[in-house]
Amino acid sequence: MKVTTKGQVTVPRAIRERTGILPHTDVEFIMRGKEVILRKLSGGRRGNTLIEQMRGRAGTGLSTDEIMKLTRN
Numbered sequence: 001m002k003v004t005t006k007g008q009v010t011v012p013r014a015i016r017e018r019t020g021i022l023p024h025t026d027v028e029f030i031m032r033g034k035e036v037i038l039r040k041l042s043g044g045r046r047g048n049t050l051i052e053q054m055r056g057r058a059g060t061g062l063s064t065d066e067i068m069k070l071t072r073n
Contacts, residue, residue, distance in 0.1 A: 011038070019040055020040065021040055025040060025041075026040075026041040026049075027039060027040050027041060028041055028049070
């Protein structure tokens with residue numbers, strides 16, 4: 001199996017069927033030394049992963065009331 005010039009690789013059908021990887025399934029890549037592991041995300045919600053990664057990064061210093069006022073006006 002080879003990686004294409006676009007960095008793509010085809011996951012064999014038998015593996016997709018055993019793991020339940022369907023079209024539009026969210027997956028992640030995990031590095032362990034020089035190995036790369038492809039893992040199906042549980043729940044299939046990439047958005048949840050992104051939110052967790054961003055949690056605590058905002059630094060505007062606005063209170064909840066100030067944010068609510070900005071979003072409602």
